[in-house]
Amino acid sequence: MTPAFTPVASFGGGLLIGLGAVLLMLGLGRIFGATGILSAMVFAENRAELGWRLALIAGMILAPGLIYAVTGRMPTLTVPIGPGMIVVGGVIVGFGASLGSGCTSGHGVCGLSRLSVRSMVAVPTFMATAAITVFLVRHVFGG
Amino acid sequence: MKHLFALLTGIVFGAGIALSGMMDPAKVLAFFDIAGHWDPSLAFVMGGAVIVTFIGYRLVWRRGTPLFGGRFLLPQGTAIDARLVGGSALFGIGWGIAGFCPGAAIPALGTGRWEVALFLAAVIGGFQLRRLIAPARG
Numbered sequence: 001m002t003p004a005f006t007p008v009a010s011f012g013g014g015l016l017i018g019l020g021a022v023l024l025m026l027g028l029g030r031i032f033g034a035t036g037i038l039s040a041m042v043f044a045e046n047r048a049e050l051g052w053r054l055a056l057i058a059g060m061i062l063a064p065g066l067i068y069a070v071t072g073r074m075p076t077l078t079v080p081i082g083p084g085m086i087v088v089g090g091v092i093v094g095f096g097a098s099l100g101s102g103c104t105s106g107h108g109v110c111g112l113s114r115l116s117v118r119s120m121v122a123v124p125t126f127m128a129t130a131a132i133t134v135f136l137v138r139h140v141f142g143g
Numbered sequence: 144m145k146h147l148f149a150l151l152t153g154i155v156f157g158a159g160i161a162l163s164g165m166m167d168p169a170k171v172l173a174f175f176d177i178a179g180h181w182d183p184s185l186a187f188v189m190g191g192a193v194i195v196t197f198i199g200y201r202l203v204w205r206r207g208t209p210l211f212g213g214r215f216l217l218p219q220g221t222a223i224d225a226r227l228v229g230g231s232a233l234f235g236i237g238w239g240i241a242g243f244c245p246g247a248a249i250p251a252l253g254t255g256r257w258e259v260a261l262f263l264a265a266v267i268g269g270f271q272l273r274r275l276i277a278p279a280r281g
Binding site for chain 1: 150152157162163164165166169172175179184189192194196200202208210211218221222230231233234240244246251254259263266272273276
């Protein structure tokens with residue numbers, strides 16, 4: 001199973017992701033960090049800020065359906081792992097991203113663009129551990 | 144208006160995630176599988192996103208204030224500490240196991256796949272675990 005190489009679609013999608021990050025800064029003056037926004041929404045950390053966080057997350061969830069409405073094709077995804085790995089991975093992602101104050105969107109897109117030194121440390125760190133993990137899971141322990 | 148703006152912003156971001164391939168765990172894991180059938184597509188996602196954000200942020204900041212009042216709220220921390228490095232390292236391990244990251248899984252929820260809901264529930268469990276084990280200081 002080898003996903004196709006999609007440089008144009010991926011670059012175009014990246015431009016839209018960046019536009020989303022810029023729009024949130026323009027409108028609300030906020031970093032587009034999925035971990036922070038999701039966590040603050042779930043734990044209702046600031047009631048006055050809950051409304052826009054709910055609206056933002058709702059928009060994100062609506063996106064694939066709107067793509068389907070426009071193009072007639074639902075974006076597809078393949079999950080090559082079982083429920084156990086999903087849960088283990090999810091808990092570690094949630095714990096780690098929360099502890100490290102950000103994930104791909106917050107540190108990766110917004111932090112690097114702000115030239116944040118913390119993000120310049122965070123991004124190579126999580127890229128490296130992700131690559132090492134995939135190597136171990138696929139080529140050492142599994143396959 | 145503020146909430147409508149946030150909704151549209153979420154749609155733009157989510158559409159970008161969906162079109163880029165970021166929300167497909169098979170593609171994410173193939174990006175990290177340098178020793179296997181390596182698919183470098185996701186490097187183009189980060190490239191496109193950072194180019195737009197780098198330029199766009201600087202244009203937006205010239206305004207002085209955001210459209211909907213208040214001020215630009217940027218993270219002020221500068222500490223390179225164990226929380227940052229350890230947390231980021233753990234995040235990468237989880238990302239390498241599951242193939243989903245939070246910003247990609249939220250739009251992926253819109254495809255209606257149960258695996259995505261399970262992943263996000265586990266992520267929220269991870270948030271809660273962090274709040275219990277390592278509460279934020281200050």
